[in-house]
Amino acid sequence: MLTKTYGSAVQGVNANTITIEVVVSQGTNFFVVGLPDNAIKESQQRIEAALKFRGYKMPRTKVVINMAPADIRKEGSAYDLPIALGILHASQQLLTEKLGEYIIMGEMALDGALRPIRGVLPIAIQARKEGFKGIMLPLENAQEAAIVNNLDVIPVETMQQAIDFFEGRLDIAPVTLDTRQVFQHAANQYTADFADVQGQENIKRALEIAAAGGHNVIMIGPPGAGKTMLAKRLPSILPMLTMQEALETTKIHSVAGKLGANASLLNVRPFRSPHHTISDVALVGGGSNPQPGEISLAHNGVLFLDELPEFKRTVLEVMRQPLEERRVTIARAKVSIDFPASFMLIASMNPCPCGYYNHPDKECVCGPGVVQRYLNKVSGPLLDRxxxxxxxxxxxxxxxxxxxxxxxxxxIQQRVETARTVQAARFTEFPDVHSNAMMPPQMVKDMCQISDAGRALLKTAMERLGLSARAYDRILKVARTIADLAGTDEIRLEHLAEAIQYRSLDREGWAG
Incomplete structure (x- = not known):
């Protein structure tokens, strides 16, 4: 007898529906075909033990399981439940006509209990898109799947509950979630606040500008000056996540398995702070089955790189393209996957190995040329960005x-929100541009008009500091943000002058 159940395979941040065809016929042996990995091949032992524990029989005839489409690699143990139900139906131990109406996913323990899986949100989105009535999942994943409306989310704790549901002996109410109410109730709940920071008014001003325009920031200062403390408070002044941003961010964290049990919609901007020993794959994503890295987990939030020169140079250089493109492409022989990576980069560093170069009270003990060599660990192209x-x-x-x-x-957030509202109106006709930092070069020319006096000031700064064309664009973008915070349409001389002063590392002789 041929039976079809339906599961889902996650690739990148999207899902593909998998048809699981089960045939029980004369012969012997158990076959799983359709590019399964070892975790799926080992499902035979888990399924057989669970069926026996629950009083069912594993067919002692030939069992063939085909996972279509056969050219997509299937990975993980989340196919245990749909395979088990398919075997029971094909061997006529499960009598139901409803199997084809649901996407079914879940890892089984040897006693038939179900364990949570990852990537539930993109699976639920795809299930609704393809017209399935509902999705059956382990109980711990139900809140996450319930983010998607117009889809029955059936939570089950054991294989037996799934069987009883399909045979009509157990009525399981679909999990429902008022997404907007949950989102608004807990939105923007941060434990860190700028009210805790004494002094550092100039740094707060710089971070306010960065938040208002979505700009990247590097802070240079001695140990204990408050760089990390300030960076950790940056998310608290960023605009609240929109519903669309929250869904995008939740999808990425779901695929990476970072949501945790009984989690639903992420409602605060992510703050990721990887250690400086991180590898380039862990930072940008990758692996044989590509997974999102730290820059994608920081999507719509903040990526904080503390002690920037201590990161391996190769790790920092792979960030160049994502900083410009706001996405990262992971290419493999058979597949190419795009992960979103629209984040604010906040970096901090000491000015020298001892940490006290330019310190007002303590003397730097680094030898001649040491400061410059230390700064050179961070490449010019990265600083340009x-x-x-x-x-x-x-x-x-x-x-x-x-x-x-x-x-x-x-x-501070109120002023940031006001500036972002101005930018949203400005970029209404450009769906891929949401803040001043995202403006492409041609748009900078159109949106950042300056006076002749401003042009002369900028020319002088370019010549004295030796700035690149990219740095020129970034000064204009920052000046545009400062003007937005000031509530003016015109970029004035004082706005340009303030933007130019935020190019400390471009100054000739800064490091001696």
């Missing part, structure tokens, strides 16, 4: 003990 270079100085004792409260993140 960072819009704001900010020098962080230590906080004085008087500033630390000041009783006056600092401005809260909520207050």
């Amino acid at each position: 960072i819009d704001l270079h900010v020098e962080v100085t230590p906080v004085t004792f008087d500033q630390m003990t000041e009783t006056r409260k600092s401005e809260t993140s909520a207050g």
